[in-house]
Amino acid sequence: MMNTTQRKSYLLNQYINNACTPEEFDELMLAIKASPNNDDFDEALKSNWEKSEHSSIENNLKWADIAARIKEKTPKRYHTQVWLKYAACFALTLLICTISFYKKTATGIQYLTAQSLPAKTKVIILADGTHVTLNANSSLRYPEKFSTGQRIVYLKGEAYFDVVHDSKKPFIIYSGALRTQVLGTTFTVSAYNEQKPQKVTVLTGKVGVVDESSKAHALLTPGLCVTTDQKNQSLIVSRMADPTDAIAWMDDKMIFEDATLADVAVALSNKYAVKVEINNQRIASRHITAIFQNQTLPDILNGITRLTHAKYRVDKNVYTLF
Numbered sequence: 001m002m003n004t005t006q007r008k009s010y011l012l013n014q015y016i017n018n019a020c021t022p023e024e025f026d027e028l029m030l031a032i033k034a035s036p037n038n039d040d041f042d043e044a045l046k047s048n049w050e051k052s053e054h055s056s057i058e059n060n061l062k063w064a065d066i067a068a069r070i071k072e073k074t075p076k077r078y079h080t081q082v083w084l085k086y087a088a089c090f091a092l093t094l095l096i097c098t099i100s101f102y103k104k105t106a107t108g109i110q111y112l113t114a115q116s117l118p119a120k121t122k123v124i125i126l127a128d129g130t131h132v133t134l135n136a137n138s139s140l141r142y143p144e145k146f147s148t149g150q151r152i153v154y155l156k157g158e159a160y161f162d163v164v165h166d167s168k169k170p171f172i173i174y175s176g177a178l179r180t181q182v183l184g185t186t187f188t189v190s191a192y193n194e195q196k197p198q199k200v201t202v203l204t205g206k207v208g209v210v211d212e213s214s215k216a217h218a219l220l221t222p223g224l225c226v227t228t229d230q231k232n233q234s235l236i237v238s239r240m241a242d243p244t245d246a247i248a249w250m251d252d253k254m255i256f257e258d259a260t261l262a263d264v265a266v267a268l269s270n271k272y273a274v275k276v277e278i279n280n281q282r283i284a285s286r287h288i289t290a291i292f293q294n295q296t297l298p299d300i301l302n303g304i305t306r307l308t309h310a311k312y313r314v315d316k317n318v319y320t321l322f
Helices: 004-016 022-034 039-052 063-070 078-106 243-251 261-272 297-308
Strands: 111-115 122-125 131-134 139-143 151-162 171-175 178-182 186-191 199-204 207-211 217-220 224-229 234-239 253-260 275-278 287-293 312-315 318-321
Touching: 004 022, 111 122, 111 131, 131 139, 151 243, 171 186, 178 186, 199 207, 199 243, 207 234, 217 224, 217 234, 243 253, 253 261, 261 275, 261 287, 261 297, 261 318, 287 297, 297 318
Parallel strands: 151 171, 275 318
Antiparallel strands: 111 139, 122 131, 131 151, 139 151, 151 186, 171 178, 178 207, 186 199, 199 224, 207 217, 224 234, 253 287, 312 318
16 A cells, blocks of 8 residues: 555656546645645655656756755745745646656647547547557547657556557556556456556457556466456456457447446446446345347346346436346
8 A cells, every 4th residue: 555655756746747637636736735844745756857857958957956945944934834835846846847848849749639428439540550449438648649669548448459569669558557568469458437446358469567556567468357456456367268258348248247236337337427326235236147239228227127126217317226
């Protein structure tokens, strides 16, 4: 588990690298306001500052000099201390972000975002020829043209990747806390919600997966999948009986094999961009095995309630099983 200082450092790194979710940004702002001083953020600021020293931008300032200037004088009044704390944190963050932005702009990288609609898939062809199929209610942020060295994209939701092989340019997907790296292969990544388990399944080739928060890592070969275990801060590797089940959604199929209704509700919520909830724990723990194809959400819920002897009601975009 990350301690408080490590968490603050992680949040600031996310913000500086433009990978901060709205929830993480709110958490970062609350952390800054609650901090009695800015020492907890020093490690992240120092690390990013030192990275910027290797850029082509002229930079004669050293972190030690900056840190010394910030802490040179101790303010006597509380309000002045708070103001200086915020000014120091944000001035350094702004400076680092400015350098990062300048480097991106100088290389001419323009990012695009593709979004799939609820209950619909979407195919994107990247500049290198890589095909990405987004599952319903997912988004991909990717560069119009890849820079030298590596190919980086950002996924929210679920997608199937058919990556063009390039031994000189690893392909990297950031999805929630997971970083997935390949040279060229086919696999799926599922990361709809950072608070829920995230999953990578390999169909062909070899894939390396790292959990950025716990630093757990796994190497996957065909037929293997890895799932995050947030409680134990680890990755769980398992073998699928049929790896193609991981891409059944590309044919508008939903396959549930001995799945709990709680897991089914999450899958339906993600696919149809609604809230499917269960107000009874006994019902939530029931298991079903079923395949649904080319069916609407009401059709699927009618089938599920018949299998489990339950009912459901609808209130706006909230479907409740009871």
